[in-house]
Amino acid sequence: MDKEARIELQPRIVTPPPGPRSRAYMEKEKRLFFAAWYTDKDVPFIMRRKQGWLVEDVDGNRYIDMVTGWASTPLGAGYRPVLERVVEALWESGGVECTDYVTDIRLFDLAEKLVAISPPNLTRVAPDTTGTEAVEAALRLAREKTGRYFIITFHGSFHGGNYGAAGAGPLAPDVTRGIKEYIHGFIHVPYPTCYRCPFRQTYPSCGLACLDYIEDVILRYETAPDQIAGVLYEPIQGENGVYIPPDGWIEGLHAMGRKYGWVMIDDEVQTGFGRTGKMFAIEHWPGVEVDLMPLAKALSGGALPIAAVLGTDEVMTASDEIYLGGTFAWQPAACVGALAGIEAMERERVLENVAALEQIALERLAPLADRYEIVGDVRIKGVYIALEFVEDKESKRPVPEITRAVHKRCIEKGLVAIHEHGLWWIRLLPALNMPPDLFRRGCDILEEGIAEVSREYGKGVA
Structure with missing residues (x-):
């Protein structure tokens, strides 16, 4: 890459965000869209274009992109080997074709590829359009297979925004507002959020109390195991701040599921396709076999919406009368884009780059918890990254205001990451193929923001 191109890859702030054009569009946004669309947004600019690993706003500011379409542009924006094939396939x-009625030839190559790269016991595919719909399809498949009603899910999980998926994932009360009172059939139990253990214990001396809770409390007092159809879980919780379960939890959960005949649903909508350093996050736990695996986001290759559920023969053939998918599920061009994205990940050895970025994160970000009073915890798996902010190390009191200040300062310096209104963690979801030097620069900007905000709030800096 020549010098001019290297300069182009750097963030650039020409006017403090939000600039005048962004402000004008943000006012228009309030007039045109429903209130919840804009109320909690924490990005003070309007995007004009994305290219590679950078976002440019309508005022000419350029930011390092650590959002990547909420993990849906895994190879960076405008990735030509995918987009060119998608455009050709569109022509x-x-x-548009309703492929669950008129089957298109392009579906077969993608389905075969997904089966080839997935865990060996997952041999069939249910096409869908979004992650939410894929999760809801998995729930229906599990209940159809077992004839049972209840699904165990976990506090802090997010599985989608529609009635069924939102009811399954109790991430926060605002997510289930107007839903919880109508949707039943879910049993919510604690996830191993070790930094904030609901049992006030410490791993490993806790003996995985959160796992024992299922048998000791739920199965003893609430629901018999033969009424439970399955377990829906994230192998690493994403929206809740990238909580990585401790050793033994995934294995123990699956052992319990096998004991009682539950369908095990591994929600890889956000963790799938390299985000955690493996093609699928469940591969971090060798020997664990899932029954259903919803996929979306990075499956798109950064092109068109597409989702799927991978499953075992036993679960996927339990009924031939269940309706899943829909008009826009597995559009021909979307299938081409998904296949091109997977092939690019393999061809360009993207997982090796993820390992390099993870190492940079461990070197640059992990030490921040020791260096700054407000950084309570740093959680890193591949390029699934979160920093949690606190008042101090002893109290661990959440500090949404300080977190938002860090987020805004980073944007002012040319880094856009994920911070949701009222929460106290910032997540980084860089493209899997982001150049290490650019990722390193993003980490530097984040630390600069933390240092400046720490001083402004009178917080300790080592």
């Missing part, structure tokens, strides 16, 4: 296929 060739004629655009």
